[in-house]
Structures are given as structure tokens and as C-alpha cells.
Amino acid sequence: MNDQIEPQDPEESKSGAEQTPTPTAVPPQGKKKAERPSQRPDVSYTPVSNGMDYLVSVFQHLTEGEKPPGARALKYTVLHLQAATEVLLKARLSQEHFSLIFADPAQATYDAWQKGDFKSCGTLEAFDRLRGIARLPLDVNERKRIKELGESRNALQHYGLTHNAYAIESRAARVLEFLITFIHQHLIPGLDNWEATRVENSMDSFRLQLKGIETLVKQRMNNLRTELATVADVTVKCPDCEMWAMVADGREEGPACLFCHQVWADEPQSAAANYAWIVLGLDRHSAIHDGGDPPVTACPDCGRWALVTEAVTVKSQPDIAPLCFGCGTVFENLIDCEGGCGTVLDIAPDGESIPMCSHCIEIRYARF
Incomplete structure (x- = not known):
């Protein structure tokens, strides 16, 4: 039996008979699809x-x-x-x-x-x-x-x-x-x-x-104006916030900034070193290398290594006011020990006191 497919009658097509869908044309190989424009702008900054x-x-x-x-x-x-x-x-x-x-x-x-x-x-x-x-x-x-x-x-x-x-x-x-x-x-x-x-x-x-x-x-x-006014002689610029609100008055908890609340608890030496370096731009190594005095030294009163000899306080500015960050003492008559040991002394210029520390005096006059 020779089965043949008879051509479809146009009239039959009109009557609702099933039609074979027309195949979609296949694009020639090697041709790229048309690219759709990007919906997002490029990242572009000068x-x-x-x-x-x-x-x-x-x-x-x-x-x-x-x-x-x-x-x-x-x-x-x-x-x-x-x-x-x-x-x-x-x-x-x-x-x-x-x-x-x-x-x-x-x-x-x-x-x-x-x-x-x-x-x-x-x-x-x-x-x-x-x-x-x-x-x-x-x-x-x-x-x-x-x-x-x-x-x-x-x-x-x-x-x-x-x-x-x-x-x-x-x-x-x-x-x-x-x-x-x-x-x-x-x-x-x-x-x-x-x-x-x-x-x-x-x-x-x-x-x-x-x-x-x-x-x-x-x-x-x-x-803070009223509170700071009472301690102007021991207030310096804070190395943390740079406000004139760091108080070094010998308080038990250590130097503290009233503006940013930074407290150097029991660390007046660290507070003094931070202040000298960050605010004044002074450090011990550079000072000694250049033939000058160290910016932080031992205090004649309390003995702690927390005396900043070139400190500038609210009251003294723009002049210096040597300030101990440990005991809060402001010195007016500081001199270097004439014995050459590097100790700083607080001696009034009355001509009666020996301008040397007790250690150097003992060494110099021991033979007598």
C-alpha cells in the first residue's frame, strides 16, 4: 500500500482543521545576536x-x-x-x-x-x-x-x-x-x-x-567654659581631639580631657609624651640628636617622668609654662643641674641656693 499525503484543501483549512506550524527561520551560523542596550549606566567617575x-x-x-x-x-x-x-x-x-x-x-x-x-x-x-x-x-x-x-x-x-x-x-x-x-x-x-x-x-x-x-x-x-576657666593654668590642647580642654591638675584618675572624655588613667608619663609629640611635635630622640633637652623629664616635685618643659597652657599661651602632668605643678624657675646629670631643678634665682641636684652635690663635695 502506497501511502501518500494528500495536499490540504484550502477550504478545509478554513473550516478549523489542525495546521502544521510554520518553522522559525534559523539564523545563519556565525552571525551574532543583536545585543540589547544595557539598562544600567557604566560606572564612571573622574x-x-x-x-x-x-x-x-x-x-x-x-x-x-x-x-x-x-x-x-x-x-x-x-x-x-x-x-x-x-x-x-x-x-x-x-x-x-x-x-x-x-x-x-x-x-x-x-x-x-x-x-x-x-x-x-x-x-x-x-x-x-x-x-x-x-x-x-x-x-x-x-x-x-x-x-x-x-x-x-x-x-x-x-x-x-x-x-x-x-x-x-x-x-x-x-x-x-x-x-x-x-x-x-x-x-x-x-x-x-x-x-x-x-x-x-x-x-x-x-x-x-x-x-x-x-x-x-x-x-x-x-x-565647658565655666569649668575650664577654673583650671586654665593647667589646661592644654588635647592630643586626641585638639581642643583646649585637657586638664593636668594632679587629679587622682590622671590627666583627662573634658571635651572628649579621654583619660590617661594612672599614666601621666604617657599623657605627657603624647602631648609633647602630637601637639608640640617634639620627641626625645630628635631633641637629643639635635643637641637640645628632652621634651619630657623628671618632675622636681613628684619625681615622675611627666614634666613637659615647653608646655603651653590656656593661661600662658602663646608663652610656655612648664607643666607636670603627674602632680599638676606649673614651674617658673626651672634650671638644669650644673653637675651635668640632666636633672631639672626648681630653684629661685636668689643666689643662695646651689644650682645642683643632691646627687651631684654629694659627688662633687664628697672629698671634703
Whole structure:
């Protein structure tokens, strides 16, 4: 039996009989499908817009949400403020010449810079190159603040950090103040018109928000004004928050900052060393190496190694007032022992006292 498939009658088709679907045309092999346009924009930031975006985040964490900012907000304040500082300093450095943002400028190539395929210099190196090569008038005190900020960021990122919230907030305000001035004076003038306009528009908002942060800091200091007035002769700038609120009056719990509540419990020596190094920029090794006296020495009254001979107090500023962070004594007649032992003495200039310590007197006059 020869089975054949009869052609389908058009009329039968119209009557509702089942039809065989027309096969879909198969695209020729080797041809690519037409790509649909992406629904998401590319991630695109210039170095300057990247730095400004970090600043937006900083101000959001400091001024939005709970008041005062909580631990998480302050954590991201530190992380993003350090990132903004690094990016914006390097953006200005690249205006001088792109090779300066390379860790080793001698190895710089334009191609590597365009691709971003290189190791860049650190934040402090960028700061130093801006001062030394670009000859920008940047204050070395700002370098200290940026260094401290970087150390806090590294601790948070790699090890964890426990630090006083008030100190973080006041430090952040100072670095922000530096950055806003830096952007206005040194970065914007070298930008293209379109980018300069965008940055300046953001700056207006930043200035207003910074005023709010600084106002909170000032209000807190105003609240402490009466209490601090009674201890002005033994109050110095705090190495943690940089406010003139660190009191070293010989209190039992140790030196303490009334602003950020940092307490050097039973550690006046550590408080004195921190103050001398962070606030005054003095350290024992450098002082002795340069032929000077150590910044912290033994106190003639209490004997503890906590006397800062070049301390500046609220009452004495801008003059020095040698202050012991252990017993809270302010000295007026300090002299070095003439026996050459390095001991500091508190002897009135009356001409009657021997300008030597008891040990040196014993050695010198033992033969008599």
C-alpha cells in the first residue's frame, strides 16, 4: 500500500482543521545576536568627582540620621574622609604633572597613567610633593591631622578601632575644614570649566553643613567654659581631639580631657609624651640628636617622668609654662643641674641656693 499525503484543501483549512506550524527561520551560523542596550549606566567617575562623592558620604554620615552620629556613621566618616583626602590631593598633584602621582615618578609613563596600571604614592607623600614641588602653602599641622586620620582608617580597616566619638567628630571637622579650603584655593582653579562649576555647586552645600558641625563643637566647648576657666593654668590642647580642654591638675584618675572624655588613667608619663609629640611635635630622640633637652623629664616635685618643659597652657599661651602632668605643678624657675646629670631643678634665682641636684652635690663635695 502506497501511502501518500494528500495536499490540504484550502477550504478545509478554513473550516478549523489542525495546521502544521510554520518553522522559525534559523539564523545563519556565525552571525551574532543583536545585543540589547544595557539598562544600567557604566560606572564612571573622574578623580575629582570620585573625591567629591566621598565627601558627600562624609557629610551624610555626620549630619543625617541619629544625633549625635552613632558608631557606624563615625566609622564610615573616617573611611570615606580618608579616601576623599587621598583622591583630592592626588587630583591636584596630577595637575602639576601626572608622573608625580606615581610612587616612583622616574618609572611613570603616560600609557600606564591612562590605564590606571601603576602604584601611586601615599597620601602623606602627595601632601609633601604638593608643598615641596608644587610649592603650595600647606600648613604642616594639617599633615599631622591627615596622618592621624590615615592611622585611624588603617586601624578600622585592618584591625578594628575603639576611639572616643567626640574626638573623631572634632578631628573630622578639622580635616573637612582643610579640604574645603584646599579645594577652593588649589584644586578648582586648575579644572575645566564644566567640572569646576560642578565642584563649586557642591561646595556651597559643604560649607553650610560644615558650619553646622563646627557649631556643635563650639557649643560643647561653650558648655565647658565655666569649668575650664577654673583650671586654665593647667589646661592644654588635647592630643586626641585638639581642643583646649585637657586638664593636668594632679587629679587622682590622671590627666583627662573634658571635651572628649579621654583619660590617661594612672599614666601621666604617657599623657605627657603624647602631648609633647602630637601637639608640640617634639620627641626625645630628635631633641637629643639635635643637641637640645628632652621634651619630657623628671618632675622636681613628684619625681615622675611627666614634666613637659615647653608646655603651653590656656593661661600662658602663646608663652610656655612648664607643666607636670603627674602632680599638676606649673614651674617658673626651672634650671638644669650644673653637675651635668640632666636633672631639672626648681630653684629661685636668689643666689643662695646651689644650682645642683643632691646627687651631684654629694659627688662633687664628697672629698671634703
